[in-house]
Amino acid sequence: MANGESEVGADAPAGGFVQLLTPEGERIDSVTTADGATYSVDFTDDEYRELYKDLVTVRRLDAEATALQRQGELGIWASLLGQEAAQVGSGRALRPQDMAFPTYREHGVLYTRGIDPIMPFGLFRGVDQGGWDANKYKFNGYTIVIGSQTLHATGYAMGVTMDGKTGSPDGEAVIAYFGDGATSQGEVNESFVWAGVFNAPMVFFCQNNQYAISEPLERQTRIPLYRRADGFGFPGIRIDGNDVLATFAVTRAALDNARNGQGPTLIEAYTYRMGAHTSSDDPTRYRIASEVESWKAKDPISRMKAFLTKQQLADDTFFGEVDDAARTLALDLRERVLAMPDPQPVSMFDHVYPNGSPEVDAQRKQFADYQASFEGSAH
Amino acid sequence: MMVETITLGKALNHGLRRALENDSKVVIMGEDVGKLGGVFRITDGLQKDFGEDRVIDSPLAEAGIVGTAVGLAIRGYRPVCEIQFDGFVFPAYNQIVAQVAKMYYRSMGKVRIPIVIRIPYGGGIGAVEHHSESPEAYFAHTAGLKVVTCANPTDAYVMIQQAIASDDPVVFFEPKRRYWEKGEVDLDIDLAGAYPLHASRVAREGTDATVIAYGPMVRVALDAATAAAEDGRNLEVIDLRTLSPLDLDPVYASIRKTGRAVVVHEAPGNLGLGSEIAARITEECFYSLEAPVLRVTGYDTPYPASRVEEEYLPDLDRVLDAVDRSFGW
Numbered sequence: 001m002a003n004g005e006s007e008v009g010a011d012a013p014a015g016g017f018v019q020l021l022t023p024e025g026e027r028i029d030s031v032t033t034a035d036g037a038t039y040s041v042d043f044t045d046d047e048y049r050e051l052y053k054d055l056v057t058v059r060r061l062d063a064e065a066t067a068l069q070r071q072g073e074l075g076i077w078a079s080l081l082g083q084e085a086a087q088v089g090s091g092r093a094l095r096p097q098d099m100a101f102p103t104y105r106e107h108g109v110l111y112t113r114g115i116d117p118i119m120p121f122g123l124f125r126g127v128d129q130g131g132w133d134a135n136k137y138k139f140n141g142y143t144i145v146i147g148s149q150t151l152h153a154t155g156y157a158m159g160v161t162m163d164g165k166t167g168s169p170d171g172e173a174v175i176a177y178f179g180d181g182a183t184s185q186g187e188v189n190e191s192f193v194w195a196g197v198f199n200a201p202m203v204f205f206c207q208n209n210q211y212a213i214s215e216p217l218e219r220q221t222r223i224p225l226y227r228r229a230d231g232f233g234f235p236g237i238r239i240d241g242n243d244v245l246a247t248f249a250v251t252r253a254a255l256d257n258a259r260n261g262q263g264p265t266l267i268e269a270y271t272y273r274m275g276a277h278t279s280s281d282d283p284t285r286y287r288i289a290s291e292v293e294s295w296k297a298k299d300p301i302s303r304m305k306a307f308l309t310k311q312q313l314a315d316d317t318f319f320g321e322v323d324d325a326a327r328t329l330a331l332d333l334r335e336r337v338l339a340m341p342d343p344q345p346v347s348m349f350d351h352v353y354p355n356g357s358p359e360v361d362a363q364r365k366q367f368a369d370y371q372a373s374f375e376g377s378a379h
Numbered sequence: 380m381m382v383e384t385i386t387l388g389k390a391l392n393h394g395l396r397r398a399l400e401n402d403s404k405v406v407i408m409g410e411d412v413g414k415l416g417g418v419f420r421i422t423d424g425l426q427k428d429f430g431e432d433r434v435i436d437s438p439l440a441e442a443g444i445v446g447t448a449v450g451l452a453i454r455g456y457r458p459v460c461e462i463q464f465d466g467f468v469f470p471a472y473n474q475i476v477a478q479v480a481k482m483y484y485r486s487m488g489k490v491r492i493p494i495v496i497r498i499p500y501g502g503g504i505g506a507v508e509h510h511s512e513s514p515e516a517y518f519a520h521t522a523g524l525k526v527v528t529c530a531n532p533t534d535a536y537v538m539i540q541q542a543i544a545s546d547d548p549v550v551f552f553e554p555k556r557r558y559w560e561k562g563e564v565d566l567d568i569d570l571a572g573a574y575p576l577h578a579s580r581v582a583r584e585g586t587d588a589t590v591i592a593y594g595p596m597v598r599v600a601l602d603a604a605t606a607a608a609e610d611g612r613n614l615e616v617i618d619l620r621t622l623s624p625l626d627l628d629p630v631y632a633s634i635r636k637t638g639r640a641v642v643v644h645e646a647p648g649n650l651g652l653g654s655e656i657a658a659r660i661t662e663e664c665f666y667s668l669e670a671p672v673l674r675v676t677g678y679d680t681p682y683p684a685s686r687v688e689e690e691y692l693p694d695l696d697r698v699l700d701a702v703d704r705s706f707g708w
Contacts, residue, residue: 101450128487129484129485129486129487130485130486130487131485131486131487131488131489132489133486133489134453134486134489134490135453135489135490140453140490141482141485141486141490143478145473145477145478148446148473148474148477148478150446151442151443151445151446151447151449151450151474152446152447152449152450152453152478153450154443154446154447154450155446155447155448155449155450155451155452155453155454155458156450156451156453156454157450158447158450158451159450159451159453159454159455159456160454162406162432162456163454186440186442186470187442187443187446187473187474190438190440190442190443190446191443191446191447193438193440193443194437194438194440194443194447197438350487350488351483351484351486351487351488352483352484352522352523353483353523353525353547354483354488354491354493354546354547355545355546355547357525357577357624358577358624358626359623359624359625360522360624
């Protein structure tokens with residue numbers, strides 16, 4: 001398991017990982033790692049059902065987005081298919097005061113932060129920049145340049161410490177999301193350095209989905225990613241990223257350690273991107289069908305469903321209701337996305353500088369005058 | 380009124396100190412800014428008086444300095460980053476142009492990044508490579524960044540405080556060869572009433588030709604004007620102070636008066652600030668010009684070995700030669 005010695009999970013990579021729910025839906029009560037930490041969850045029956053509902057909802061929203069892209073309604077989409085457990089488990093482990101710094105694929109985490117799921121669609125449809133209020137929702141804007149946001153998260157976490165908001169169970173913690181490819185970036189490694197030496201209240205949450213667009217993990221590292229943490233002086237731990245319970249348990253513990261003043265943790269969520277990197281990509285060029293099939297057997301939703309069924313926590317009526325509710329939400333989303341208006345062209349000049357700029361103002365006026373010069377123009 | 384005669388470097392130090400005193404959210408971060416006081420001593424004594432949380436000795440990684448400053452700014456702090464030398468800014472380039480510059484736009488106005496990035500720049504101090512460059516055009520080309528530079532101790536003292544108080548991200552270029560030049564500074568100057576950050580100004584009035592300069596070249600332009608006066612030519616000198624946005628109205632007004640323009644900067648000429656300024660003067664003042672706008676710049680080479688930098692850098696003679704050429708048209 002973490003750091004090495006577990007036998008748990010026939011599906012585990014070499015070196016093991018923390019798993020609390022097997023692909024067959026068998027529950028493992030708790031896991032104790034080599035360093036003595038014990039991980040478990042203490043959910044009520046309702047909470048188990050809610051987690052399942054989250055997973056199904058997030059997958060359904062993602063499927064709707066993929067369909068919208070195929071129908072030409074979105075310019076591009078970065079699907080999270082297969083990574084629902086990693087995102088929902090870690091997102092639900094966050095407390096309201098915790099701050100998250102996502103990439104461009106964390107639609108599931110965004111959902112768990114209580115943000116209207118339509119928010120990222122402006123960005124992918126090309127009608128705005130995203131633009132939710134990062135401080136209000138404690139969820140920063142999507143960051144596209146790989147790994148840049150890990151430094152932002154670390155700086156923010158340093159600010160948490162400077163504000164005196166660590167060192168107690170009610171403290172604040174910060175989580176940075178990134179992928180396996182990002183671990184090759186200098187900036188991610190610099191963020192590890194910074195977080196380490198400043199003991200920042202950070203959780204580095206790496207979703208190792210096995211591919212950086214087309215390049216497999218072997219092109220990014222020759223050791224398991226979680227072991228990178230050793231070199232920076234903080235703990236690293238690998239979890240079954242398709243297991244929402246393990247993801248929740250380990251992320252919660254890492255966040256609590258951070259908020260209590262014990263510094264950063266690197267979590268490697270071992271998962272798989274079932275779809276393309278983005279809708280512009282063709283994964284059949286670089287991976288084989290049997291690999292995809294083997295990961296289908298580890299699906300995060302089917303194992304949760306099997307668990308709920310075996311434990312008699314849910315029946316077909318419940319599963320049907322969850323599917324219906326997710327479908328309703330997705331169709332509502334579709335309608336609202338289709339209704340998103342194109343922006344006024346002159347809005348491109350908005351929000352360049354908080355204090356404005358005479359040059360930008362002059363260009364805005366020039367542009368507006370030019371637009372107005374067309375006969376019958378509505379601009 | 381507390382007027383002191385101090386160096387430009389000391390004026391920056393006083394300005395930073397006052398910013399730290401006035402706003403508890405201001406933090407200084409960079410390599411060696413703490414105990415050492417910076418390699419140029421610009422932050423001398425600040426960590427001692429404000430503590431290690433306000434004046435942060437950072438790990439040796441420029442992307443990290445700027446990238447963590449972004450996060451601190453999101454958290455509500457006002458970070459002032461020091462990049463040790465001009466040629467070391469490029470590891471942080473991604474963070475500056477792709478993150479700092481765009482965060483406000485990307486968040487559609489909801490996230491402000493009031494960061495100042497201080498960069499000692501320019502040559503003339505006999506340094507090895509990467510220690511004498513003028514990379515201002517890279518940043519002036521990027522929307523979302525304000526780019527300014529000071530040329531005298533008073534501007535250094537005032538502008539650094541104005542930059543820190545501004546919600547705009549500011550790249551603040553410090554003319555390192557002028558760090559040791561002295562001038563009178565009113566340390567009690569009222570910032571609100573002081574010359575605004577984003578404005579150029581006439582550094583010397585004249586009637587015969589306009590020399591436009593900024594940062595370390597303002598001194599060269601003023602010296603050239605003094606020398607030209609001995610030959611009976613009365614040069615007007617404009618100190619741009621702000622490189623993005625450019626404040627060219629005083630420049631246009633000057634050229635309508637003089638009919639001749641010479642732009643001077645240390646950076647290579649190709650696609651430098653001088654190109655933009657020349658183009659805009661041509662667009663705005665075409666009928667006032669008696670000659671083409673001329674440029675006196677560094678050459679389009681990497682910054683050369685220090686034993687030949689005096690030939691590389693624009694000096695008084697090259698400026699006067701350009702003025703002569705303008706009159707010879």
